[in-house]
Amino acid sequence: MKLLTKTNRIYLTFSTAIYLFAGLAFYQVIKILIYDEVENRLKVEKRDFEQYLKIHDNWSSGYFVENKIEVSPVTGPIQAAEFFTDTLMRSRYEDELTPFRQLTFYATIGGVVREVTIRKSLIQTFRLIEIITATMVVCLVLLLIGTFWFQGKSSGRIWHPFYETLSRMKNFDLTHEKPLQLDKPEIDEFEELNEVFRKMGEKMQHDYRSLKEFTENASHEIQTPLALINAKVEQLIQHAKLSETQTHLIEDIYQASRRMARLNQGLLLLAKIENHQFTTNHTINLTELLVNKLGDMEEMIHYKQLEVQLENDTPFVVELPPALAETLVNNLVNNAIKHNHAQGQIRLHSTPQQICLSNTGHALISPPERLFERFKKEGTGPDSVGLGLAIIKEICTNYNLQINYTVGDGWHQFCISS
Amino acid sequence: MKVLVVEDEKGLAESISEYMIKEGFVCETAGTFLEADQRIYLYDYDCVIVDLNLPDGNGFQLIQSLKKMLTTTGVIIISARNALEDKIKGLEIGSDDYLTKPFHLSELNARVKSLIRRRNFSGHTEIEFHEILVQPASRKVYVKGQLAVLSRKEYDLLLYFLSNVDVVLTKASIAEHLWGDNIDSVDSLDIVYSHIKNLRRKLLEKGCTDYVRSVYGIGYKFGLS
Structure with a gap:
């Protein structure tokens, strides 16, 4: 009421x-x-x-x-x-x-x-x-x-700042740079309320910004030492006198540093998407991009003896920054190949309303609704960092696309719709 | 061939320059913007590898002043920032390539070589290694004068090997070179093996010496030693 x-x-x-x-x-x-x-x-x-x-x-x-x-x-x-x-x-x-x-x-x-x-x-x-x-x-x-009418009018006026504040609060987005703009009403209580909200908004934005900056800076700073480790390991393995155990040790170090680099890049990408650092949208034919990517991964697909079916490929067109469209498609295709079993199938179904990429594969270990969470891995070995689907989800939510996952009959299906 | 490495992280600069020297380049390093600026003013380089974030300046400025003096110098940017804007800006002001940290030294080396090839001979150069002859312009490979038909990835793989002769290449670096950074599956390492097997078979069929060696499972080496 x-x-x-x-x-x-x-x-x-x-x-x-x-x-x-x-x-x-x-x-x-x-x-x-x-x-x-x-x-x-x-x-x-x-x-x-x-x-x-x-x-x-x-x-x-x-x-x-x-x-x-x-x-x-x-x-x-x-x-x-x-x-x-x-x-x-x-x-x-x-x-x-x-x-x-x-x-x-x-x-x-x-x-x-x-x-x-x-x-x-x-x-x-x-x-x-x-x-x-x-x-x-x-x-x-x-x-x-008379008093009823008058009271209605006057309380409408008295409560006006309150409703104004309410609507501004609703429109307030802490991820944006714009601070929370609130009026200075005559009534002391409302002014106090607005003051409290303003301070809270500022604090939230400040915290959000510093967290964002921290993630970004930390990730950037980590890249250089990682590059150093990689370079040194690469130099180290050039020495002919290494024993097999030493090579194994080096191999492990190398793998770990690669994984960390990948993880770091994934987190950086997520942070960038969240911060809307990709600005220029282009009209992109996602169907074409997916078909190309599947062609590009031909060797992988061939190696796993997968069968690719392209069904009804009427183009599904989206507005996305090209770099993100590329990432989206990469992650979708990688996911469909990685989680497939040998001699499995990949099916691409595209309509102007939605695009679905399905793949055969083993049953999920974790609950499907947690699939898009960060670091949610389906046990595919040490090379996976568990950010692929989180990145897909993040891209979709930030660019008004719906991503749905359904499972049944040994098929895993990811559908993107606008 | 003279290469200048502009990188403030000393360890990394050392590694790059050592790798380059082993590959037969004359390599110098500069740790600051000022030092780099002086060097490009005093000497001519075939290729400059620039880190964008320098303690006393911006790599972009360096590239701009370099391009004003000598346009034939190839420029490769190495940066911790994987930003499209940086890549575009880099290309606009005249850089030739962009590598995001962390990268493989073998990848950097391959890029430098390919860049120098393109710059100096407009790509019309042939790569020769004993009985193997590669024509990059037409993407054709000859073994003892006989044409060896390679798939696209096999060709890329061979070229990558030829750019890094006698160097141990990790499986991950090969996989990333062939399929890009996004490749992150265990399968990719197995498929590297299958590609190498195919390449080897095709070369051997034409009577080529087997130059590919497996190094303990960490990677592969192409060469005689």
């Missing part, structure tokens, strides 16, 4: 409850006030009536026309001295019931105790209550809508 929807919802429920309560309370208060007023007037009239009796000791119904006074004989037991009740009476002119408030008391008229009821119409006051209530309801609803 969105932040604004949530606050609006809470606000709406809460204020509706408050307004309802306030409306009811208001209605009750007005009603009490009006009743109080009417009752007071009834009491005044009762006094007037008693005054009149004191003087005349008689009651003619001609008096007090407006305030209906009814004098009737006492029926039943005499109750409390006076009491108020609500009643409905039929109007004299219009055939409808109108509410009245009445005061009943007992008076001695001409020596006889009579029940006297003084009534006062409530029709006016009821209308008053209705109008007041209606006006109030309208006002409250307007107020509710």
Whole structure:
């Protein structure tokens, strides 16, 4: 749920409850006030009536026309001295019931105790209550809508820097040189938040950069001593007087240094791809490149007695830096040859949407989903450094290509699709 | 043939120059930009091997000033950076080849020789080794005047051998020479063996002496000794 929807919802429920309560309370208060007023007037009239009796000791119904006074004989037991009740009476002119408030008391008229009821119409006051209530309801609803609208607007504005920060954070890419650009909002909390994010972003980029530089520098620096070892070993093996054991020792040193060089080159390449150091993309026909590479590796393929099938070779075209396309194809083909068994097959299937290179081979030792991880080796001896597939994966992810691996029926298939 | 090695790593410069001297070159070394600059100013070289990262300057500058003075000198760049931009830039300012460290001395040697061949005789030179005659321009090989039909890789292999006579070549260096740097399979070493076997057979068929020797399984040597 969105932040604004949530606050609006809470606000709406809460204020509706408050307004309802306030409306009811208001209605009750007005009603009490009006009743109080009417009752007071009834009491005044009762006094007037008693005054009149004191003087005349008689009651003619001609008096007090407006305030209906009814004098009737006492029926039943005499109750409390006076009491108020609500009643409905039929109007004299219009055939409808109108509410009245009445005061009943007992008076001695001409020596006889009579029940006297003084009534006062409530029709006016009821209308008053209705109008007041209606006006109030309208006002409250307007107020509710108004504040609701206003609150929506104002919180939209207040939270704007927050959403702005959020979207900038989403677009932030720590691999790019561009620092995290954030506004300086008026609200202190948001400014603090942005400040924290800015510092974090800077730190992340800095760490990323130094890590990157370290990898690169380390790899570069390693190349020269490796070249030295290689050169010295090459010189060493030229000596005729070496014994067989010595040659074996030298051979091992040589192999290890070659492997290290290869490893180092692989890591450097990965770092360069990650750092987007290959800039110029070209339109490359990957199918043609793969077919050429398979032709180039003819001797290898022939040596392992592999059979190559080219199926449906409609070109699959990609946008890649040429050097990386070369690496991609090299690694794919090397992989298909290396992990093949003798007299196996290699199949190339290409459509404009995707290109698949499949090879027969032994079942995987490691789980397929970990195949593209660095240093994941399938036990092909000391000459393999386990970076080939990681490099393929890295190239694909950095240039918007999909790489999929499927296995079945003794076939291993790598598909690249755009 | 005079070669100048510009490389700040002393051990490496020594190894290269020793290897070159054994191959019959006159070889000098320079460890700094300044020294190299002076040498190319004072002497003429057939080939200059330049490391791009020098403690007191950039190899590119050196190549530029060299090319201003003498255009016939061949230039091979050796660099720890395997960057396409560097290769392109190197070629643009007049270098002939680019080798990424670490490299095989035998590979460097083969490149130097091929470069000098191309420069001095525009490729129209023949390579002769006893009864073997190679015409690089037409990629043809003759043994005692008879044409020996070799496959593309066998031809490359023979040329590599002829560039490194009497030198032990490791199997890895042969494999990389034939299939490029990316070759990284154990199979490649076996296939080197099978190619050498085929080359040997084809040469022997034409009555050639067997010059190829296996050296303890570390590599092969082409030559008489």
